[in-house]
Amino acid sequence: MVSRKPFVGGNWKMNLHTSEAHALARAVANSCNTPAVDVAVFPAFPYLVEVSTVLQGQPNPGVLLGAQDFYPAANGAFTGEVSLSMLQDHGVAAVLVGHSERRHIIGEPETLINDKVQAGLEAGMEVILCIGEKLEQREAGKTDAINAAQLAYGLAGVKPEQMARLTVAYEPVWAIGTGKTATPQDAQAAHAACREVIASLFNGKIAQSTRIQYGGSVKGSNAAELFAQPDIDGGLIGGASLKSDEFLTIVQAAAARSEKG
Ligand code: PEP
Numbered sequence: 001m002v003s004r005k006p007f008v009g010g011n012w013k014m015n016l017h018t019s020e021a022h023a024l025a026r027a028v029a030n031s032c033n034t035p036a037v038d039v040a041v042f043p044a045f046p047y048l049v050e051v052s053t054v055l056q057g058q059p060n061p062g063v064l065l066g067a068q069d070f071y072p073a074a075n076g077a078f079t080g081e082v083s084l085s086m087l088q089d090h091g092v093a094a095v096l097v098g099h100s101e102r103r104h105i106i107g108e109p110e111t112l113i114n115d116k117v118q119a120g121l122e123a124g125m126e127v128i129l130c131i132g133e134k135l136e137q138r139e140a141g142k143t144d145a146i147n148a149a150q151l152a153y154g155l156a157g158v159k160p161e162q163m164a165r166l167t168v169a170y171e172p173v174w175a176i177g178t179g180k181t182a183t184p185q186d187a188q189a190a191h192a193a194c195r196e197v198i199a200s201l202f203n204g205k206i207a208q209s210t211r212i213q214y215g216g217s218v219k220g221s222n223a224a225e226l227f228a229q230p231d232i233d234g235g236l237i238g239g240a241s242l243k244s245d246e247f248l249t250i251v252q253a254a255a256a257r258s259e260k261g
Contacts, residue, residue, distance in 0.1 A: 004211050006227065006234035006254035007038040007167055009066060009128060010241025011096065011215075014044055021047040025054040027244035029063050036255040037234065040064035040094045040126070041241070045082060052091040064126065066094035069102065072112075072119035084123040094126035096236075098154055100173045104134075110153035117154050121162040128167045128236065129154045130215070131194070135174035143172075144193040151197045160202050167211045169236040170194055175216025177238055184225045184232075187214050191231035220249030227257040 016024065021043050032039045041063060043051045052065050071081035087095070097120060098113040113129075120127040131150035133143045147170065158166065170190055172182055182190070191212045199207035214226050215236035226232055234254045240246045 004209060004233045005038055006036070006258050007040070007211050007213060008032075008234045008247075008251050008254050009039075009094070009096075009169075009213065009236045010041045010247055011068065011099070011236055011238050012041065012043050012241060013068070013101070013238060015242055016043070016047065018047065018050055022050055022054060024242065024244055025051040025063075028247060029055055029058040031244065031248045032251045033058055033063055034251065034255055036258040037251055038064065039251055040066040042066040042068045042094075042096055044068065048087070048090050048092060056091065064093045065091050066096065066126075066128075067092045068096050068099070070095055070116065070120070072115040084119060084125065088123065088125075092125075094128065095120045096128050096130060096169075098130045098150070100130060100132055100171055100176055104173065110150070113154055114156050117166070118157050121158060121165060124165075126165050126167065128169050128213070130169040130171050130236065132171040132173050132176075132216070138172065138174065143190055147190060147194050148197045151194060152201065155198075155201055160206055163198075163202060163206045163210055167213060167233075168194060168198070169213040169215045171215035171236060177217070179217050181217045181219075181222055181226070182214070184229050187226060188229035188231055191229065195231055218250060220246045220253075223250040223253035224256065227253050 055065055067087045070084050071078050097116045102108045131147050133146040137146050175181055195207045198210050211233040213234045213236045214232045218235045218237050219240045
């Protein structure tokens with residue numbers, strides 16, 4: 001059996017201003033820095049520099065700095081957009097791609113999501129590809145088909161050796177920010193199905209070593225039972241990542257799973 005190091009990301013979304021971002025980054029750097037778990041935070045663009053400064057002073061292994069979005073071109077006439085090299089200038093090492101709020105509120109198409117996955121990996125970033133079904137799709141029994149299609153689109157053109165830096169976040173849209181969480185059994189079933197899709201797109205070895213996070217109203221109180229599932233390798237956390245003590249409980253739940261092997 002391959003052991004996958006759990007990965008917990010805090011997606012701060014469009015929340016917090018300078019002093020709050022500074023305080024949260026400091027608390028996360030001080031309390032959530034453990035070799036048992038990879039931890040990343042994803043502040044809003046204007047606070048990346050502030051958070052980067054806070055994180056730079058921490059000991060190894062360090063909390064990774066992530067960005068919530070970017071544009072997959074090197075530079076040029078793309079008003080309002082931010083490139084990967086601009087992010088790397090400020091120590092950004094991880095990027096989110098395909099988050100449901102970008103797919104369904106902003107309207108990002110699969111072609112752009114795939115361009116971003118490929119550009120992020122080419123630039124040497126840790127890429128988290130977010131996928132997941134809407135409520136009506138789950139009720140119609142289409143969860144696995146939607147996840148399979150989003151994986152196939154998102155991972156098109158990715159080289160096998162790049163998959164070591166690719167994490168999948170399975171985030172059922174109906175569970176994001178709603179307080180509703182998939183049961184550990186339903187989440188496990190979806191994760192296992194995603195792993196089979198990755199095996200069919202690449203091979204079994206890559207499928208076994210690819211981390212698949214769960215996201216959707218994860219809290220300190222439900223993280224342990226979700227992360228205890230064999231195919232759930234940590235989480236992508238929204239609301240609960242804004243409170244350092246709650247986020248720490250979630251990271252500790254991931255560390256406990258890591259220690260169990
Ligand atoms: C997310 O933003 O990816 C997310 C899962 O949010 P929340 O934890 O608030 O549901």
